[in-house]
Amino acid sequence: MPLQGQALVSGTVEIPPRSGAAFVLETGQTLIVTDPGGQQVADLLAYAKDDVREVVSNGRTFDYEETIALTTGNTLWSNRSNRMLTIVEDSVGRHDFLLTPCSEATFKHFYPTKPVHRGCFGNLAAALEPFGVEPDAIPTAFNVFMNVPVDGASGRLRVDPPTSKPGDHLALRAEMDLVIGLTACSAYDSNGGSFGPIEYRIEG
Template identity: 70%
Template sequence: MTEIPSQNDQNGSPRRAPDASAVEIAPRSGTAFELRKGDVLRVIDPEGGQVSDLLAFMAADPREAISNGRTFDYEERIRLTRGHRLWSNRSTPMLEIIEDSVGTHDFLLTPCSEATFRHFYGDKPVHRGCFGNLAEALAPFGIDPDAIPVAFNIFMNVPVADDGSLRVLPPTTKAGDYIRLRALADLVIGLTACSAYDSCGGTFKPIHYRIE
């Protein structure tokens, strides 16, 4: 597994979560790593109330990437949970959700960025957001910022009203909630602990993950 964490310990190694088998993504940071076909990725909200943006690219050709539009089309829904697959822009299934303790995720909104902070949070310091964190983490895999698509926003709570309007509400997760996704191909994964105020209810916490 190749891992490019944005947050390391003093020895330059990825931070380990209290669960020794898990890796911690520090608040408002991101990482990237390889996930082999058949591996299972468990993403955990250790404290509750935190979102994690997930991206997936084909390891053999990162121009093939996760696609919300293809996924909505083939799964015939915008709400995704256990038993549903996440598809690529070339109509290839990439990940299958095999367990989900929450059932509330978003696949509509793009990763938060500096522009997001300027648009929505003019009274708060500008942050590079998940987009900037993902761009840095994915660069060693040859993935450019312009290739970053809409992320599968794990634990993000985005209700859509009958008139088509949407809101971003705090996550419904409690400490220890998780989702498990099985890789259906060799992938490069980008993963964050989200940086946006609304997405995370105004607080910023770590995300843990484990490859099983």
């Protein structure tokens, strides 16, 4: 029986609002992440299938790609300096790799009047547990469609609503056998105050 969120190569899987999934992506396969309703972020993590201590790294990626504005043609690198995912299509061109997955602590800090939610961190931890990934092994995620402008003078960050429109997508080719964690983000500001699903499919 497939694990939670496991996709058939020919199928499209919906991740319901404020939830997550984990699945295997093999070398050469392409993962297509779609925002069906618009203005919805998806937190994405990648681990080496053969050793989940190897994980996607924002620091290595920024270093080797020499940009924080990652889009078509850029690669996401691991903490061991190996290529993990290459962006092959990007209909939005605005993503974030600076901010950590939202968590219960995030909600207590930024949304003290809102109900506490386990957030993307909790959803990723639950989805990745069957693959041997512990919560402390969850790093900064590649936040697909997230809109985080950086002020050039002060360096201050701002979280604005995503610019993604219904049907926008990001396609990433696996450069090694991977375990992928993927969410429909749960944070209010990240998604313009509302929550929608995320869809994904695997090709190749």
